[in-house]
Amino acid sequence: MLKYLPLLLIFTLFSACEGNTAARKAARGENFVSDPDHLYFKNIRARHYAGEEVAQRATIFRHDALFISDANLRPVLIDNWLQDRAIIRFELAKTDSEWQLQSVVEGEGSDVELSVPPTNEELNVLRELLLGKGDLLLVLPGDTLSAFPEASGRQAAREVLNDYLRMVGFEG
Known part of the structure; x- marks a missing residue:
């Protein structure tokens, strides 16, 4: 009987971890960050960023390579880990005035829609344009x-x- 105890403990742990991530995401909206995705970012990807702790348990992550470049538009990732949320904010290199983003492909210009905060679909379009x-x-x-x-x-x-x-967790 004791040889099955570790299996029973592992099964109990996995069944306890099988939580309500889908329900939490539905309740918190499209910018909800699940624990596994948050851990992946903090342990693997965060080393490419300079982090700045701000009030209300949020961290602003600025990509190191982006801020040493000549880029005028700089997307910044804001991780509010206490609320399990993240958002993207855009910073301009030289000014804080209002701005509009335009895409020019083969001489044809078109506006790139970005609401505040931008939706995942808008960010996916921008990612493809980049x-x-x-x-x-x-x-x-x-x-x-x-x-x-x-x-x-x-x-x-x-x-x-x-x-x-x-x-x-956007899959677009």
């Missing part, structure tokens, strides 16, 4: 800048979006 060859422009009041001059920081921005979408 993979493409088209230019992304920041349209500011009175000025237009390349979001990623000469592709500087483009790969790092895509990594931030990949990490965020993995954290929230």
Whole structure:
């Protein structure tokens, strides 16, 4: 009988861990971060970021390669681990004014929709645009800048979006 005790303990542990992740995600929305996804980010991916602890148990993660690049648009991952949530915020390198993102592919320009905070679908579209060859422009009041001059920081921005979408379990 004692030889089955470890199996019984393991089964009990697994059945106790079979929690209500789906119910918690439905209750908290699309930016819910499950414990396994949070642990993966903290243990594997966080080493590529500079973390800044802020009030209310949140950490702002800025990708190291992105902030040493010439990128004008910098996605920042905010992990609110106490509430099991994460969001993406965009910071501009040189200004804090209002902005609009535009995609230019083969001379054709189109606006890139990004709400505040952006939805997972919007971030997935931006992630695909970062993979493409088209230019992304920041349209500011009175000025237009390349979001990623000469592709500087483009790969790092895509990594931030990949990490965020993995954290929230987006499969798009």
